[in-house]
Amino acid sequence: MRYLLDQNISFRVAKVLENLSYECIHVNSIGLKNSTDYEIWNYAQQNDYVILTHDIDFDDLCAKYGFPPKIIRLKTGNLSNKDTAELIVRHNKEIEKFFLNEEIGLMVLTKL
Numbered sequence: 686m687r688y689l690l691d692q693n694i695s696f697r698v699a700k701v702l703e704n705l706s707y708e709c710i711h712v713n714s715i716g717l718k719n720s721t722d723y724e725i726w727n728y729a730q731q732n733d734y735v736i737l738t739h740d741i742d743f744d745d746l747c748a749k750y751g752f753p754p755k756i757i758r759l760k761t762g763n764l765s766n767k768d769t770a771e772l773i774v775r776h777n778k779e780i781e782k783f784f785l786n787e788e789i790g791l792m793v794l795t796k797l
Contacts, residue, residue: 752790
């Protein structure tokens with residue numbers, strides 16, 4: 686599973702996840718800084734990435750165009766980069782099941 690981190694998630698989260706052996710990149714590192722949601726969605730689809738985002742607009746793209754790419758939307762409020770990465774790691778098993786499920790394209794992770 687490969688993660689593409691949206692603009693609204695710090696590139697530092699990608700670094701933390703990479704250090705934990707996750708394969709991920711940030712949109713800024715591939716020339717998609719300030720790109721539209723659709724451009725990011727399209728890149729993820731063409732390159733087999735799961736999008737990590739805080740942006741609810743990706744829910745609409747998933748509903749309109751289907752999946753892939755799969756979307757994981759973080760509904761967390763303000764978390765540190767470390768806590769955001771830990772949320773992903775903590776839910777790794779559920780994320781793997783989501784990734785393998787061919788009937789579901791959107792997952793929302795919440796931390797209150």
